Amino acid sequence: MTHRARTRPAPHGDHPEPPPNQGRLSPLFAELCGRQSSPVVPVVPVVHEGLRTRTLCFGTLGAVQTTMRKSDPYALQLPYTRAMMAFQLFQPRPAHILIVGLGGGSLSKYCHRRFPEALVTTVEIDERVIALRD
Template identity: 55%
Template sequence: MSRPAAVLVLPSPFFSDSDTIRLLEPADCDTQWILRQVVSGAYDKPFVIDDGTTRTLHFSLSLIQSTMSLKDPFALELAYTQAMMSFLLFLPRPRQILMLGLGGGSLAKFCYRQVGSARITVVEIDPHVIAFRDQFELPPDDGRLQVIEGDGADHVLRSAGWEERPDVIMMDAFDRHGLSGSVSSTYFYQNVHDALAGRGVMVANLAGDKADREDHLAMIAEVFDDRLLTMAIPDGNDIVLAFRAPSFAPRWRDIANQAKALRARSGLDFPKFAERLERSRRLRYV
């Protein structure tokens, strides 16, 4: 793998004059041509916009992939990332978390700080996304965190042979065109099911075209025999939790108590997540 270019910081062509745009380009590049490519939508690499308050990772101007507060880099700024943490209601002390897709590292950072029981492996196919990890203050790899360049679907297939399988598989695998093609099949979701530990949970972020989201929901429901819960997020995302254990039968009163404890510890609105997930189960959303 070739070494990515250094991060080039330029005045942003958007919004206010104080904003900056960060690109993976050499210092001697034609900056005006690069900025025109970004504005036109022809630029084919991720880039970062910093407005002095937040730092956002973009695949295009219309698609914000990740957002970080500069005052609180470990916080989850986007509603869908907060909702993805609802797996803790059912599995509060996972030992292994496998994440498919790094983005700006929001979920990896949050789990690193808040889920001390877990070792976290992140698989990201785009080396340019990984190259921005320092811009988003992702901790360096250590005994609890590892970021790997590779195809998440291939990694899932291999993880089925691990001695200690993932308790949680988190899927947030998007590129500039939407959900990655390698995660868009029943075969992929069957591999996820088979790779999970016995009481494991898959958490998937589905976004984009409504028909595509419905197709993914149908595939997940088929593979996991309808053992799933869903949350619709106002910004257009659907969060899906799917459970491997055939005996899946949530005890909502216990989960409500767990939600209060998690809110006190993390600051996220876990009671709201629990209510919405219980409603989806009761109404048999799928």
């Protein structure tokens, strides 16, 4: 017996409805679907210099994007960045690596050092993040 998931047609043409009660996700979902949403205050990337670390945050509340230890700038400090490199278990010598989003550059730096023969391409849409790279 074959089971098929029931889907309801998306209102407004091909655009699905945003998930209910998703807070910040709703405006993003609307933008991705090409709909108008309520005005969203742009989130500004900010670099915080500490004694031993440099941290890239988004917004004044400090949603941490990445952290770099100044004594070891190539190390991956945050657990999610280490988890993203788990692909090495399945592809220990990649020829090409695509990183979507520069952030603080942790993944790009790590990949350039760890895989010197690989072509590492990093794509970033926000020019404010690119401007912070130096």
